[in-house]
Amino acid sequence: MYKYDEYDHSIVAARVEEFRDQVNRRLAGQITEDQFKPLRLMNGLYLQLHAYMLRVAVPYGTLDSRQMHMLAHIARKYDRGYGHFTTRQNIQYNWIKLADAPDILADLATVEMHAIQTSGNCIRNISSDQYAGAAADELTDPRPWAELLRQWSSFHPEFSYLPRKFKIAVIAADEDRAAMRLHDIGLQVVERGGQHGVAVYVGGGMGRTPMVAPLIKDFVPFEDFLSYMEACLRVYNRYGRRDNIYKARIKILVHEIGADKYRDEVEAEFAEVKKLDLDPPRAEFDRIAAYFAPPPYETGLSDAIDRGDPDFAVWLDQNVAAHKAPGYAIVNISLKPVGGIPGDASADQIDVMADLARDYSFDELRVTHAQNIVLPHVRKADLPAIWQKLADAGLAEANLDLISDIIACPGLDYCSLANARSIPVAQKIAQRFSDLGRQRELGELKLKISGCINACGHHHAGHIGILGVDRKGTENYQLLLGGSGAEDVSLGTITGPGFSEDGIVDAVEKATDVYLRERAEGERFLDTYRRVGMAPFKEAIYG
Amino acid sequence: MGDPLRFRADEPHDEPAVTLDAFLGQSNATAVRIESGEDARALLPHLDRIALVEVSFPKFRDGRGYSSARILREAGYAGELRAQGDVLVDQIPLMRRCGFDSFAPEAPVDEAVLAAALARYDHHYQRAADPAVPVWKLRHG
């Protein structure tokens, strides 16, 4: 894992002090809420329905046990004993007092954490593949690239007042676990002539106008990487729309001028900025990459696992993924117990996960965009013990990628922009399908719920998506089918008129019935939908 | 409005800044004002006769002027570069890094707060238009 050096420490410490000063000036009435807002937003502090909400950055979703324990401490001391892991691989606290925020940031800084740029119209926390460094299918670990971006984008003087927020994801495997092409910039580390570089996709996103990012450049070598990013951002900062916040994301710019024209502008800008010596030397890449060197795996381990306990065997088959090192595996900890709030974990549970990481996973954890937690490097021989400890803490739900592994945004329970509640719908669907055998029969089925058109719950990218809308003052839910945030990326299509809260649960069930009836050998829900189209689903749902 | 806050040793330029259109249409103007949506590159052929560029910030959220400033500095412009308009004290350190060396904020700026803000960061991650050496360069020489 990346470790701060004296420079990183000094920059984060300065930020803590700066924010304390800003909060003090606000509390003393020296600045107005309107002037304070962009400052607190750049520190991840939102004013929501009931309280302030604080987002803490988990750069590319990676943390160690000390940091995870700190997240538990903050939940206990400053919140109501729990935290909410988000689709941006961050953690969010929903009950924060403004006066406490500077102390929270100071506590975070003691474990090399912060809330820098987790909101506001700036370059946000960089996201990545939760299996980075462990995945059997990756070309290389994408996180050194993400760390380069973290440093370059932190307090970037030119790009702190962009037209709108800006999200970047980096992956290095063909299987896309990070919804890379649904980001403002999506990067895939690829190889050419023995060199690693990035393929650059620009202009994806969800929100009210979902778009899949087109390829802008097939290969940018390390030597040009940050200059190229600088050029991409400068073109956006200069030409992105500022007259209408709904059209201010880079996806609208790329769509309006076209990918070819955008590329030409970037190339012209790149020719200028390349002269400025913005790119760090190879030695800096190597310095960062050394922190992400593989942990000291034991060799000669057996791949055998004792499947004796049937509940364990189900969890093993569902939640454990292949690791690149022999004898090791990747454990997914589901934060989606039936009836729970997707992504929520209590302080005690956070502590349990931290201890497991320390004892069994080379002190590493990951947060996933599906709002789950990963122990990236565990010995297969330890899996039964880990499972037992998870089960004792209520964390052994064996539903990864099944219909109850739902992504849901905070919705009307917390969010001031919401049209409808998301959490109760997620709970009702999970309850309807609570029989695990039935869920497993349905197989991989990604269900995603947003409480309004902003799409924080990724509903466009759900195999089944649910969108909360406001219909004449009552909560109403639209159903979408056929989206995907993976390498087979696609945007879902609305089935037709919306439903009540109970109606949407019935509609989801009918859609799954169609799948069970129509599916061919080996097909997932999404594959069947793509083959047979919307008609049979519509007929079953509205017929 | 009082005198601009200046971070330059030379005397303030006393010719009023004209609009970009007016500037491009007359060959003897030496001070020009560009609006946030105007293309700073239009000035590049004329840099040697400009003593003051004023960049307008109609709203503090409108960050286009940061790019305008860098483009001018990157092209070698060494004259006064002034940020005018809805410029907040917490933005001035970033603007300094983009090459602004003169400020005419609409609302008065608390000098003590500004001095603390400008002194706060010892290090910067990225190269910009100020003399600060980026951290990666300090690490590797």
Ligand code: HEM
């Ligand atoms: C509760 C307070 C929240 C507010 C006020 C809020 C606000 C917004 C808004 C306005 C957008 C649309 C942006 C646009 O299209 O330009 C958006 C998109 C998004 N937000 Fe949130 N959000 C909140 C919570 C969350 C949470 C908890 C997450 C993570 C779980 C999240 C992740 C996202 C994602 C992934 C998108 C869509 C991707 C994109 O196009 O940027 N948001 N949010």
Ligand code: SF4
């Ligand atoms: S999708 Fe809408 S309701 Fe849900 S968190 Fe985002 S803004 Fe709030």
